Amino acid sequence: MSTVSTRAPARPTLTTDRKPPARRRRQVRERQWPAYVFLTPWMIGALVLTLVPMAVSLYLSFTDYNLFDPPHWVGLRNYTEMLTDDPRYWRSVGTTMLYVVVAVPLKLGLALAVATLLKNLNRGRAFYRSAFYAPSLLGASMSIALVWRALFNDGGTISDILNSVGVHAGGWVGNPDLAVYVVVLLTVWQFGAPMVIFLAGLQQISPDLYEAAALDGAGRRRQFVSITVPMLSPVVFFNLVLEIINSFQVFTPAFVISGGKGGPADSTMFYTLYLYERGFTASHMGYAAAMAWMVLIAIAAITLILFRTSRSWVFYADEEGR
Amino acid sequence: MNIATKRWLPHTVATVCLLALLYPLAWLLATSLKPADEVVTSLDLWPSHLEWSNYTTALDGVSGISVTRLLGNTLLIAVGAVVGNVLSCSLAAYAFARLRFRMSKVMFAFMVATLMLPHHVVLIPQYIIFNRLGMVDTYWPLILPKFLATEAFFVFLIVQFMRGLPRELEESARIDGCGAFRTYWSITLPLTRPALITTAIFTFIWTWNDFFTQMIYLFAPEKFTITLALRSFVDQSSTSAYGPMFAMSVISVLPIVLFFFVFQRYLVQGMAASGLKG
Numbered sequence: 001m002s003t004v005s006t007r008a009p010a011r012p013t014l015t016t017d018r019k020p021p022a023r024r025r026r027q028v029r030e031r032q033w034p035a036y037v038f039l040t041p042w043m044i045g046a047l048v049l050t051l052v053p054m055a056v057s058l059y060l061s062f063t064d065y066n067l068f069d070p071p072h073w074v075g076l077r078n079y080t081e082m083l084t085d086d087p088r089y090w091r092s093v094g095t096t097m098l099y100v101v102v103a104v105p106l107k108l109g110l111a112l113a114v115a116t117l118l119k120n121l122n123r124g125r126a127f128y129r130s131a132f133y134a135p136s137l138l139g140a141s142m143s144i145a146l147v148w149r150a151l152f153n154d155g156g157t158i159s160d161i162l163n164s165v166g167v168h169a170g171g172w173v174g175n176p177d178l179a180v181y182v183v184v185l186l187t188v189w190q191f192g193a194p195m196v197i198f199l200a201g202l203q204q205i206s207p208d209l210y211e212a213a214a215l216d217g218a219g220r221r222r223q224f225v226s227i228t229v230p231m232l233s234p235v236v237f238f239n240l241v242l243e244i245i246n247s248f249q250v251f252t253p254a255f256v257i258s259g260g261k262g263g264p265a266d267s268t269m270f271y272t273l274y275l276y277e278r279g280f281t282a283s284h285m286g287y288a289a290a291m292a293w294m295v296l297i298a299i300a301a302i303t304l305i306l307f308r309t310s311r312s313w314v315f316y317a318d319e320e321g322r
Numbered sequence: 323m324n325i326a327t328k329r330w331l332p333h334t335v336a337t338v339c340l341l342a343l344l345y346p347l348a349w350l351l352a353t354s355l356k357p358a359d360e361v362v363t364s365l366d367l368w369p370s371h372l373e374w375s376n377y378t379t380a381l382d383g384v385s386g387i388s389v390t391r392l393l394g395n396t397l398l399i400a401v402g403a404v405v406g407n408v409l410s411c412s413l414a415a416y417a418f419a420r421l422r423f424r425m426s427k428v429m430f431a432f433m434v435a436t437l438m439l440p441h442h443v444v445l446i447p448q449y450i451i452f453n454r455l456g457m458v459d460t461y462w463p464l465i466l467p468k469f470l471a472t473e474a475f476f477v478f479l480i481v482q483f484m485r486g487l488p489r490e491l492e493e494s495a496r497i498d499g500c501g502a503f504r505t506y507w508s509i510t511l512p513l514t515r516p517a518l519i520t521t522a523i524f525t526f527i528w529t530w531n532d533f534f535t536q537m538i539y540l541f542a543p544e545k546f547t548i549t550l551a552l553r554s555f556v557d558q559s560s561t562s563a564y565g566p567m568f569a570m571s572v573i574s575v576l577p578i579v580l581f582f583f584v585f586q587r588y589l590v591q592g593m594a595a596s597g598l599k600g
Contacts, residue, residue, distance in 0.1 A: 034502035035423035042414035042433070042477065045470025050436060053447030060446065067450070114339065121332050128336050130586040135343060137582055137589070140531040142549050143571035146556065147350045150564070157349065189343065193593055200594035245438055252533045256553075272534075275442055280538060285446050292442035299440055 061290035066283040078290035089291070091266045092274040095180055099270065100247045103187045108239055111191040115198035116228070129199060133192035145186065145256035149173055152182045152257075173257060176267040183253045183268060194239045201235035202228070230315040237314045241306055245299055251276070271295065350575075354568040361564040376565035380573060384551045384558070385543040389573060396547040399464050399536075400529040406468030407476055407525045408518050414471045415480035416506045420492065430481075436474040449538060463539045464532075468525070476521045479596055483517035484510065520592030523585045527578050548574040 036043075061078055063071035082089045118128050138144050151157050154171030162169055172178040205228065213223050254262070254270040262269030262277070271291070279288025348367060354376055356369040383389045417423070418430050452463040471477055487510070495505045511518070533549050540550060552567075552574055559567060582589065 032423045035417045035421035035426070038413045038417035038421065038502070038506070039423075039429070041410040041469060042417075042471035043429075045410070045467065045472045046429075046432065046436070048451070049448060049467055049470060049472050050439070050444055053444035053451070056447035056450070057443055057445075067453070114336075117332055117336055121336065124333065124336075128340065130590055131340055132343065133586070133590055133593070134347075134582055136593075137527055137531075137578055138347070138575055140528070141575050141578065142531075142533055142552055143350065143568075143575045144346065146552075146567070146571055147346050147353075150353070150568075151346065151349065189346070196590050196593045197596070241438075245440070249440055249442070252531075255533070272442065276534075279446055285450075289446050292440070292445065295440045296443050299438065303438060 057289040057292055060286050061293050063286045064284075065286040065289075067285055068283075071286065074286070078287045079294075082287070082290060082294070088266060088269065088274060092262075092269045092271045095267065095269055096248060096250075096271040099180060099184055099187075099250065100244060102181075103184045104240070104243045104247055106184070107188045107191045107243060108194055108236070110188060111193075111195035111239070112198050112232075112236075114191065115195045115202055116224075118195075118199055119202045129196060133196055136190045136192035139186060139190040140252065142252060142256055145253045148182055148186045148253065149257050152185075174264055176265040179257065179264060179267045182257050183250065183270075186253045186257075187247070187250070194243065197235055197239055198232065201232050205231045233314045234316060237306070237310050241303060244302060244306075248272075248295055248299060350568055350571060353564060354572045356565055358563075358565055373565055376569040377573075379563075379566035380569035384546070384555045387543050387546060387551065389548070389551075389570070391544070392546055392548045392551045393573075393577075395461075395545060396530060396549070399461055399547065400526050402461065402465035403468040403529040404522045404525045406465060407471075407473060408522055410469050410471035411473065411476040411521060412480055412511065412514065412518060413506075414477050415484055416510060418477070419481045419484035420506075420510065421502065433474050433477055437478060445538075452539065458539055459541045459545065460539075461545070464529075464535060473525075475596070476525070479521065479592070480514060480517045482595065483514055487513050516588065516591070517595075519585070519588050520595075523581060523588055524592065527581060530578055 060071060062073060062075055064074050064077075065071040114132060118125050118132075121128065135144075152159070152172040154174055156171060156173075159169060159171050169175070169178065172182050209227050209231070210223055213227055218226065249272055250270055251272040254268050254273050258264075258268040258273070262273050275288050275291045275295075278284045278291065352367045352369060353361060355372045355374070356376075357371065357373040360369055381389045383392060414433075418426065418433070448463070448467075449458075452458055455462075457463055457466075491513070492505050492509050495509045500508070531549070533553075536547050536550050537553075540546060543551075543554070546554070548570075552570055555567060555570055
């Protein structure tokens with residue numbers, strides 16, 4: 001049940017291995033060209049739309065470029081400016097980090113809790129599973145972001161409900177301290193996708209393990225800590241990596257809830273929104289490219305740290321006894 | 323806790339959670355049918371009378387472009403993306419899952435790595451490329467990349483599925499003299515149908531929901547998608563037009579809801595498989 005690792009199944013030994021070298025070489029050549037034909041669209045895409053753009057954006061990140069005049073080399077200026085002389089950049093980093101740190105654990109925690117709940121249902125599990133999944137598909141749409149903005153606006157349902165219980169927070173959308181949590185809650189609302197993955201993982205854990213543990217006198221909580229958590233850790237890891245990477249790139253809800261401006265007071269100026277503003281509204285493509293490389297570095301670093309630390313907490317059942 | 327409570331407690335908890343979760347959707351539907359004066363003042367979900375004129379206003383569309391046209395534009399892009407992704411991703415996946423070639427490990431590792439590549443990094447150069455090709459404000463930047471298997475998620479999904487298929491059928495086809503293409507087209511592809519359907523549905527929904535790419539590449543209102551039109555609608559109208567605005571919102575998510583009801587089994591299984599097989 002490994003997740004991100006992609007161990008290829010052992011290759012069956014080909015009979016051609018025993019044939020004379022010359023013939024074998026010809027056969028190998030015959031076998032290879034169809035693969036490259038199959039891969040042609042992918043290779044063109046990987047080259048023209050991924051590798052070349054990566055190189056170009058790295059180059060542009062050291063230039064001043066407005067899309068109309070030729071790029072003008074400025075060395076590290078974009079990077080030094082963003083790191084030392086751009087408070088809005090740091091504001092966008094802070095907002096995004098806050099969002100990742102709050103939304104991802106909440107979302108995954110809720111997903112795991114509901115998955116555990118559904119696992120214990122004998123009837124209606126399929127129905128609940130699908131119903132809980134629905135927000136994950138709809139939540140990415142602009143329509144739902146608009147609903148969120150209305151619900152959390154001044155005079156919207158949420159502030160009315162809070163007023164009636166004596167909490168006078170007003171509209172969250174217009175409040176610089178609370179606006180970011182509107183986006184957080186919209187993301188958490190979409191916990192259905194990781195929940196489905198958790199549920200599938202839970203269903204793969206052998207019931208024998210739980211029976212044996214129960215015989216040994218382990219209670220529910222002990223079973224959860226000693227069986228469920230370790231057996232599920234690869235799935236947790238997979239979800240964690242995926243959600244963190246996706247969270248860095250949040251755009252639509254931030255754009256809609258802030259009316260496209262990242263307000264109030266830049267409190268919903270998420271990283272992608274700021275990058276869009278710098279690159280496409282203010283025409284500082286070089287600066288935006290430098291910002292893009294900073295995300296790449298951040299995601300690479302976080303993924304690397306997660307992979308490194310995963311060795312101590314991710315448990316692969318099929319590696320047992322090796 | 324007696325046995326009856328034990329049996330009903332999880333159901334009750336699940337139902338309560340579900341109702342809370344689906345409240346925003348009910349709110350969306352209710353507000354789209356509310357008369358203007360009830361939108362802000364009333365906390366009741368149910369409108370005093372159903373204001374269907376919200377929908378006729380919404381159907382008129384934005385800047386003289388009818389909603390039918392906008393939906394047609396979006397459908398064109400989504401269908402183009404679906405065809406592109408299914409074809410190109412299944413081709414690449416077959417090579418990775420079944421064919422032997424030098425560099426296969428390096429290329430596969432690269433493909434998996436692009437799963438984690440933030441979109442930001444290629445965004446600006448891609449925009450420059452499409453701009454140079456004169457393709458900005460056309461649908462090409464939204465459709466062409468799908469024909470080049472740029473969405474590694476689907477290549478990966480199909481590879482994982484193909485690896486789970488028994489090899490015997492393909493091997494006997496090869497012994498009977500089928501070439502790689504014939505084997506791919508007549509044997510492997512039909513067997514891969516569940517993964518292809520999953521790819522098709524997810525591509526459709528994600529393309530339909532997409533906003534960022536559409537906003538960057540499309541400018542002419544008559545080329546707008548429903549999402550872009552919804553955004554201009556919001557910009558133009560004040561809160562007094564809440565009813566029509568949410569009527570349009572309902573229209574714009576309707577295809578996703580329909581897809582969800584028809585294909586929910588594939589969607590849920592596809593999502594589960596993406597995290598587990600391997």
